[in-house]
Amino acid sequence: MSKAQSSSTQSNIILKRQLMELQKRPVEGISAGLVDDDNILEWEVMLIGPPDTLYEGGFFKARLSFPTEFPLLPPKMKFITPMWHPNIYPDGGVCISILHEPKDDEYGYESASERWLPVHTVESILLSVISLLSSDNPDTGSPANVEAAVQVRNDLAGYRKKVRRLARQSAEAAWD
Amino acid sequence: MTSSSSSSFSLSYSYVEAVNPNLLCCICRTPFNVPATTKSCSHTFCWECICSAIAVLPQCPIDRSPLSLEDVSLASPIVRHMVSELPVYCTHRSLGCDHQCERQLLEHHLKDECLYEPLPCPERKCDQFIKRKDLKSHSHPDDHQSCTTCDLKFPDASHASGCPDAQVSCEHQPHGCRWTGRQADRPDHLERCPYEPLKEFFLMNSKRITALEAENQRLKDRLEELAFVFDRSRHDVHAMKYLLHPWFKLPANASHNPTTSSSTSSPTGTMPLNGTDFFPHSSSQPDEHDPFPEIFEGETQHTLFPPHRIPFQYPHLLPPDHTAPPTSISVAPLDLDGTLEHTFTSLRDSVVVLAKTVEHTGRRHDIALTTENVRVAEELAGVKAAVRGIRQQVHRIMMERVPGNEMGDKRMDPDMMVSGNPYLRSVLGSYPALTKSIPTTSVTKL
Numbered sequence: 001m002s003k004a005q006s007s008s009t010q011s012n013i014i015l016k017r018q019l020m021e022l023q024k025r026p027v028e029g030i031s032a033g034l035v036d037d038d039n040i041l042e043w044e045v046m047l048i049g050p051p052d053t054l055y056e057g058g059f060f061k062a063r064l065s066f067p068t069e070f071p072l073l074p075p076k077m078k079f080i081t082p083m084w085h086p087n088i089y090p091d092g093g094v095c096i097s098i099l100h101e102p103k104d105d106e107y108g109y110e111s112a113s114e115r116w117l118p119v120h121t122v123e124s125i126l127l128s129v130i131s132l133l134s135s136d137n138p139d140t141g142s143p144a145n146v147e148a149a150v151q152v153r154n155d156l157a158g159y160r161k162k163v164r165r166l167a168r169q170s171a172e173a174a175w176d
Numbered sequence: 177m178t179s180s181s182s183s184s185f186s187l188s189y190s191y192v193e194a195v196n197p198n199l200l201c202c203i204c205r206t207p208f209n210v211p212a213t214t215k216s217c218s219h220t221f222c223w224e225c226i227c228s229a230i231a232v233l234p235q236c237p238i239d240r241s242p243l244s245l246e247d248v249s250l251a252s253p254i255v256r257h258m259v260s261e262l263p264v265y266c267t268h269r270s271l272g273c274d275h276q277c278e279r280q281l282l283e284h285h286l287k288d289e290c291l292y293e294p295l296p297c298p299e300r301k302c303d304q305f306i307k308r309k310d311l312k313s314h315s316h317p318d319d320h321q322s323c324t325t326c327d328l329k330f331p332d333a334s335h336a337s338g339c340p341d342a343q344v345s346c347e348h349q350p351h352g353c354r355w356t357g358r359q360a361d362r363p364d365h366l367e368r369c370p371y372e373p374l375k376e377f378f379l380m381n382s383k384r385i386t387a388l389e390a391e392n393q394r395l396k397d398r399l400e401e402l403a404f405v406f407d408r409s410r411h412d413v414h415a416m417k418y419l420l421h422p423w424f425k426l427p428a429n430a431s432h433n434p435t436t437s438s439s440t441s442s443p444t445g446t447m448p449l450n451g452t453d454f455f456p457h458s459s460s461q462p463d464e465h466d467p468f469p470e471i472f473e474g475e476t477q478h479t480l481f482p483p484h485r486i487p488f489q490y491p492h493l494l495p496p497d498h499t500a501p502p503t504s505i506s507v508a509p510l511d512l513d514g515t516l517e518h519t520f521t522s523l524r525d526s527v528v529v530l531a532k533t534v535e536h537t538g539r540r541h542d543i544a545l546t547t548e549n550v551r552v553a554e555e556l557a558g559v560k561a562a563v564r565g566i567r568q569q570v571h572r573i574m575m576e577r578v579p580g581n582e583m584g585d586k587r588m589d590p591d592m593m594v595s596g597n598p599y600l601r602s603v604l605g606s607y608p609a610l611t612k613s614i615p616t617t618s619v620t621k622l
């Protein structure tokens with residue numbers, strides 16, 4: 001009993017501190033808050049599309065769901081804003097290696113060296129996602145969104161156009 | 177159990193100042209609690225954090241090198257000391273404890289000192305946790321005697337503010353309400369109590385009374401102060417009155433009897449000026465209880481300042497044969513009925529008259545002296561001529577008597593000549609001063 005209790009308190013306290021930190025000293029392009037003020041484990045974050053990328057000018061809303069074992073285990077991240085990216089599932093789930101639990105190698109292709117570490121923070125996760133979006137040529141190996149990956153390979157211009165359209169739409173949606 | 181509690185402890189520390197980032201655990205992001213270092217890669221974490229991380233994955237959370245519990249040992253003493261000496265606030269700061277101490281001392285503070293630390297009630301039956309400072313005042317229902325009014329064995333929450341059946345009186349009793357009844361009925365009574373609507377009035381009134389009492393006290397103090405000042409002034413007035421003596425008058429007492437004749441002898445010419453001797457005959461002393469006692473009687477005034485005459489005679493200055501009749505100046509008696517200023521004015525006038533008289537006398541005296549001197553000079557000149565004549569005669573006689581050369585070289589000594597001549601000696605003896613310096617004496621000056 002004391003184990004689970006202590007672990008959940010620990011994750012609560014760490015998350016609270018990280019949220020406070022992010023709100024006190026905001027990182028450029030990131031804004032974070034809670035979905036429900038009573039639940040520290042569910043975050044809603046807003047990423048601003050990095051300049052000089054396809055996502056420039058877009059506002060991308062996402063949810064972070066933390067396990068009670070945080071920071072020993074990684075959170076799950078899911079975009080609410082529609083995204084078009086080989087590494088983002090059609091339902092918005094983000095598939096990056098640092099968010100994968102270190103134990104089980106369900107994907108079988110990643111080296112363990114790329115996966116979650118307890119030393120990661122919300123800030124480092126979000127920075128990784130921003131860097132994923134900033135990349136001009138997305139990695140299409142083992143894609144989360146196969147259609148997007150195929151379009152990247154076959155019709156890069158069309159892919160870019162679609163991404164830019166989504167970014168514009170996201171900006172409009174954010175203003176509504 | 178202990179390790180788990182110490183872990184949650186580490187997260188609840190509240191540090192006084194920002195901590196050097198090198199002392200922060202990468203996993204929990206707080207200063208190390210029981211710092212542990214990996215032997216293989218020399219990374220440091222909290223003991224608790226690295227153990228739970230290894231339980232999930234046997235890797236170093238920083239460089240992913242393989243790691244097992246055996247590879248983790250306590251960090252070097254310097255690291256342990258640095259974190260255990262970090263200043264922290266007491267865990268019960270939010271409850272009001274302002275204590276600040278090194279982290280390693282906090283446990284001791286909570287265990288033995290902190291007044292806000294919840295402690296289990298020592299009573300066996302009681303399972304409450306009470307703040308240390310409230311422990312003494314903490315009591316159990318069992319501790320109470322059974323209620324005397326309603327015989328309830330263990331008074332419960334309903335007895336928090338006394339037994340509902342207890343006889344109480346209205347809270348407006350001081351204002352005159354005579355209601356008494358059960359405590360439980362008091363709220364009902366208050367709704368009907370005729371004094372209740374006047375509550376505000378009573379409150380206002382009592383405030384005013386308090387204010388007035390305060391003012392009263394202030395005025396009393398002021399009065400005391402003034403009484404003191406008055407007392408001092410009274411003494412000053414006494415002193416002044418004593419100094420002013422006959423000139424001090426009350427308007428009602430302005431009429432004195434100035435005609436009383438003086439019978440006692442008084443010093444003439446001189447007036448003692450020191451305060452105590454000034455009124456040597458004042459018999460009555462100022463009465464301490466009467467602010468303005470009538471201490472000076474008319475008679476004393478006139479014994480002190482009788483009208484007197486200063487005899488105007490200068491026998492030693494006037495020549496004996498001076499036949500001018502001795503004059504005397506009459507000095508007016510002191511006017512004790514007038515004001516002090518008036519007295520001063522008249523005194524000054526007297527002084528002016530006196531000064532004039534003195535000047536006049538001096539001048540007359542000078543003239544008399546000059547006249548006298550001229551006369552003496554004339555007399556002297558006559559004598560001088562006579563002496564010269566005699567001298568020539570003597571000379572001739574001597575020359576006749578000693579016609580030879582014996583006396584040719586000898587200077588004639590008049591003294592010898594005089595002493596040799598009994599006649600001359602008798603003549604000159606009556607003018608001894610003339611024998612030596614007749615020709616150039618001050619006679620010419622006159």
